[in-house]
Amino acid sequence: MYKLDQSKTPFFDKLKTYGTSGTTSLDVPGHKLGSIDTEFKKFLGENVFLLDANAPRGLDNLSKPKGVLKEAQALYADAFGSDHAFFLINGTSQGIMTMIMTVCRAKEKIIIPRNVHKSAINGLILSGAMPIFLKPKMDKDLGIANGIDIEELKETIKEHPDAKAVFVINPTYFGVASNLKEIVELAHANNMVVLVDEAHGAHFRFHESLPLSAMEAGADMSACSIHKTVGSLTQSSVLLVKGDRVDLNRVQSTLNILQSTSPSSLLMASLDTSRSYMALHGREKLDEVIKLTRWAREEINKIPGLKAITKEYIVENGDYNYDETKIMVKVSDLGLTGFDCYNILSEESNIQMELAETNLILAVLSIGTTKAHLEKFIEGLRKLTKHKKENTIIHQIRFTYPESYSRPREAYHAPKKFVKIEEALNEVAAENIMVYPPGIPLVIPGEIINEDILDDLRFYKEQGSTILSDSQDGLIRVVDKENWMKYEGDL
Numbered sequence: 001m002y003k004l005d006q007s008k009t010p011f012f013d014k015l016k017t018y019g020t021s022g023t024t025s026l027d028v029p030g031h032k033l034g035s036i037d038t039e040f041k042k043f044l045g046e047n048v049f050l051l052d053a054n055a056p057r058g059l060d061n062l063s064k065p066k067g068v069l070k071e072a073q074a075l076y077a078d079a080f081g082s083d084h085a086f087f088l089i090n091g092t093s094q095g096i097m098t099m100i101m102t103v104c105r106a107k108e109k110i111i112i113p114r115n116v117h118k119s120a121i122n123g124l125i126l127s128g129a130m131p132i133f134l135k136p137k138m139d140k141d142l143g144i145a146n147g148i149d150i151e152e153l154k155e156t157i158k159e160h161p162d163a164k165a166v167f168v169i170n171p172t173y174f175g176v177a178s179n180l181k182e183i184v185e186l187a188h189a190n191n192m193v194v195l196v197d198e199a200h201g202a203h204f205r206f207h208e209s210l211p212l213s214a215m216e217a218g219a220d221m222s223a224c225s226i227h228k229t230v231g232s233l234t235q236s237s238v239l240l241v242k243g244d245r246v247d248l249n250r251v252q253s254t255l256n257i258l259q260s261t262s263p264s265s266l267l268m269a270s271l272d273t274s275r276s277y278m279a280l281h282g283r284e285k286l287d288e289v290i291k292l293t294r295w296a297r298e299e300i301n302k303i304p305g306l307k308a309i310t311k312e313y314i315v316e317n318g319d320y321n322y323d324e325t326k327i328m329v330k331v332s333d334l335g336l337t338g339f340d341c342y343n344i345l346s347e348e349s350n351i352q353m354e355l356a357e358t359n360l361i362l363a364v365l366s367i368g369t370t371k372a373h374l375e376k377f378i379e380g381l382r383k384l385t386k387h388k389k390e391n392t393i394i395h396q397i398r399f400t401y402p403e404s405y406s407r408p409r410e411a412y413h414a415p416k417k418f419v420k421i422e423e424a425l426n427e428v429a430a431e432n433i434m435v436y437p438p439g440i441p442l443v444i445p446g447e448i449i450n451e452d453i454l455d456d457l458r459f460y461k462e463q464g465s466t467i468l469s470d471s472q473d474g475l476i477r478v479v480d481k482e483n484w485m486k487y488e489g490d491l
């Protein structure tokens with residue numbers, strides 16, 4: 001299956017040799033290979049610091065890899081079925097911004113679902129691209145936004161034949177995958193490149209019963225959070241490129257704009273070793289996990305008031321495919337919100353869920369998940385049902401996506417003022433406002449704030465969710481329309 005020897009970990013090996021070589025460090029970082037006895041070092045031990053090197057001789061340079069990093073990235077491309085791979089030390093967020101900035105210049109169009117992560121919106125601000133939003137399919141019962149509607153995509157491509165790219169989420173945070181192969185064929189037939197957010201799908205490549213990975217589907221670029229589902233350290237991801245529609249020099253120079261000149265060697269070594277482990281053992285380990293998830297769903301569905309979502313449910317509801325390594329549990333039939341259950345599971349059973357939404361909670365599993373973890377989860381869910389409430393009405397998020405007034409970049413650069421969130425009706429937002437997780441903005445720069453958004457924000461606040469914006473709590477930055485100047489031609 002692989003052309004290269006996937007047992008190799010060239011960057012990690014070289015780093016280990018350097019860290020244990022007794023080198024006198026007169027370079028940065030200042031901890032000098034662990035020579036300062038902080039409590040942190042005492043807890044972690046010396047090895048972590050021995051491997052936290054900056055850019056010593058022989059360890060290559062991430063902004064222009066020629067040695068062991070080049071070799072490590074080639075092993076990634078081989079394992080993930082791409083032609084090229086680039087390490088990301090600022091997460092898939094960096095990869096998503098890079099993809100958009102690589103293919104779109106200011107005012108060029110990109111077709112993109114509205115339920116994207118904030119990093120895609122930030123990519124629009126940085127590039128100046130003009131988003132042509134697709135409304136995702138909705139599941140009103142679960143209260144979530146799902147995949148792309150192919151008919152809507154076809155219409156949008158017809159209306160905007162000059163768009164440069166189609167952006168796809170594979171899968172959504174909740175695990176729903178669109179028909180990526182068909183999307184790729186449609187986009188390529190219309191001279192558009194396909195950019196894929198695979199923050200939650202880095203493991204797809206390694207098991208045939210998971211949805212198709214972006215590279216297998218023939219997409220041009222994909223950003224994968226290796227840290228989320230494969231097991232490397234948090235913040236480490238990879239950007240994959242296939243075919244010849246993308247300018248590789250522009251990819252590297254955009255990455256170099258967005259990344260630190262001091263990339264963490266720990267993150268890169270963890271990328272190197274996770275890839276090797278996944279390539280050698282991924283299929284077998286995923287097989288075990290997928291079997292466990294099927295068993296766990298059956299057990300959860302025996303608990304009155306709870307519903308664990310199955311692949312069959314997702315497909316019957318009109319979506320294309322589902323990543324079974326996510327377990328979504330609908331809890332609202334207990335008269336509780338997902339936010340209530342998220343807190344109860346943490347306080348009562350010491351279980352940390354990935355996220356809560358109004359009607360559900362989400363567990364994200366990986367090759368690190370064991371049967372004992374899932375037994376504890378099922379037991380925690382049984383205890384949770386004792387909190388059932390009768391006759392409660394749960395606020396339902398409406399997902400009426402706001403109307404656009406300007407490109408995100410214009411609103412970002414426009415003159416601004418601060419207003420109280422509850423007084424922001426009909427104002428044009430100048431910043432993203434979102435609940436985190438999942439980090440999907442309710443409103444983005446350039447959109448008109450409507451009554452539904454304000455209602456939803458009130459509800460999220462009551463639930464104690466973390467509401468993120470760049471402004472101080474309770475305020476939002478909006479465009480100062482009286483002093484509104486459009487930077488037409490300049491941005």
Ligand SMILES: Cc1ncc(COP(=O)(O)O)c(C=O)c1O
Pocket residue numbers: 090091092093094096116117119169172173197199200225235237438439
């Ligand atoms: C759908 C989606 N895309 C992109 C990202 C960004 O990934 P990262 O955290 O690796 O920067 C996230 C993070 O939660 C996400 O949920």
